[in-house]
Amino acid sequence: MYDVIIIGAGPAGISAGIYAKRANLNVLILYHGISNLEKATMIENYYGFENGISGEDLYNAGINQAKNLGIEVKNEEVLNIEKINENFEITTTENKYEGSTCVLATGNKKLKPNIKGVDEFDGKGISYCAICDGFFYRKKNVVVIGNGKYAVSEAEDLKNIVNSITILTNGLELLTETTFEVNNKKIKEIKGDTRVRQIEFEDGTNLEIDGIFVALGEAGGSDFAKKLGVLTQNDNIIVDKNMKTNIDGLYSCGNSTGGLLQVAKAVHEGAEAGLAIVSYLKNK
Numbered sequence: 182m183y184d185v186i187i188i189g190a191g192p193a194g195i196s197a198g199i200y201a202k203r204a205n206l207n208v209l210i211l212y213h214g215i216s217n218l219e220k221a222t223m224i225e226n227y228y229g230f231e232n233g234i235s236g237e238d239l240y241n242a243g244i245n246q247a248k249n250l251g252i253e254v255k256n257e258e259v260l261n262i263e264k265i266n267e268n269f270e271i272t273t274t275e276n277k278y279e280g281s282t283c284v285l286a287t288g289n290k291k292l293k294p295n296i297k298g299v300d301e302f303d304g305k306g307i308s309y310c311a312i313c314d315g316f317f318y319r320k321k322n323v324v325v326i327g328n329g330k331y332a333v334s335e336a337e338d339l340k341n342i343v344n345s346i347t348i349l350t351n352g353l354e355l356l357t358e359t360t361f362e363v364n365n366k367k368i369k370e371i372k373g374d375t376r377v378r379q380i381e382f383e384d385g386t387n388l389e390i391d392g393i394f395v396a397l398g399e400a401g402g403s404d405f406a407k408k409l410g411v412l413t414q415n416d417n418i419i420v421d422k423n424m425k426t427n428i429d430g431l432y433s434c435g436n437s438t439g440g441l442l443q444v445a446k447a448v449h450e451g452a453e454a455g456l457a458i459v460s461y462l463k464n465k
């Protein structure tokens with residue numbers, strides 16, 4: 182049982198962890214997959230680095246700093262977050278963890294497949310959240326686009342609702358095992374009329390479908406948020422000035438809250454979240 186479980190080891194998550202740990206809280210930070218920071222070749226506008234620093238070096242330094250302060254930092258992909266009574270149960274690819282509070286510091290990632298028709302049918306048969314929208318596809322035939330554990334976990338959420346599920350890897354290798362039907366063909370186009378009806382593959386074959394669930398890479402902050410009933414706007418998590426969401430004990434910071442997408446803002450919001458959690462737990 183942790184006082185706080187932070188999803189994300191970028192500047193927002195690490196900063197939240199540091200402030201919480203310095204107040205003696207029991208902190209776990211989980212991270213998996215590429216962060217925005219790692220993609221930055223050179224950061225020249227962040228305080229204190231006279232010659233700039235590569236995003237990758239800054240990212241790794243943050244993780245090492247947290248570890249040196251005694252924070253548990255684990256490289257595990259988070260698949261699901263559930264609020265059970267007062268606490269948060271976090272399911273990763275390897276374990277389940279429980280925390281009194283939770284911080285979503287997962288960056289701003291909504292991975293869209295680069296397929297013709299994806300924008301046209303967004304919300305018209307294309308969904309990014311199985312728990313949120315699965316109900317609309319009762320006894321229908323759906324596909325999940327993705328090739329990792331997150332895709333399989335989305336399929337699991339759909340299996341008792343829909344008629345059939347096929348995982349479409351869009352030409353990639355499936356990175357995990359599954360009992361669901363898998364189709365590895367490369368997708369050419371998503372077709373339909375007022376809503377999605379068909380997927381055309383590059384080899385000229387077609388698949389008639391009623392719905393598509395996109396689950397590329399890892400689940401992002403807004404995916405977790407939607408499942409938990411957290412308010413979002415344009416996929417940004419809505420927080421108050423203490424970085425608290427509309428759910429008690431759940432906080433968010435950094436790119437996942439939108440606004441200025443910069444390291445300085447992520448570090449600041451992480452600090453606010455860490456301190457807010459300290460006083461939240463003290464008052465509890």
Ligand SMILES: Cc1cc2nc3c(=O)[nH]c(=O)nc-3n(C[C@H](O)[C@H](O)[C@H](O)COP(=O)(O)OP(=O)(O)OC[C@H]3O[C@@H](n4cnc5c(N)ncnc54)[C@H](O)[C@@H]3O)c2cc1C
Nearest residue numbers: 189190191192193212213216217259288435436442443444
């Ligand atoms: C090319 C590029 C150049 C940039 N240049 C600059 C610059 O010059 N100056 C500047 O200030 N900013 C720059 N930025 C922006 C900056 O990188 C971001 O604002 C900052 O990294 C946001 O921090 P964050 O902690 O919110 O998210 P991120 O750094 O994106 O970290 C997100 C974390 O969440 C983890 N995560 C996500 N999903 C899961 C999951 N399901 N399970 C477990 N872990 C998960 C990731 O592994 C990662 O640790 C640049 C960004 C890019 C892409």
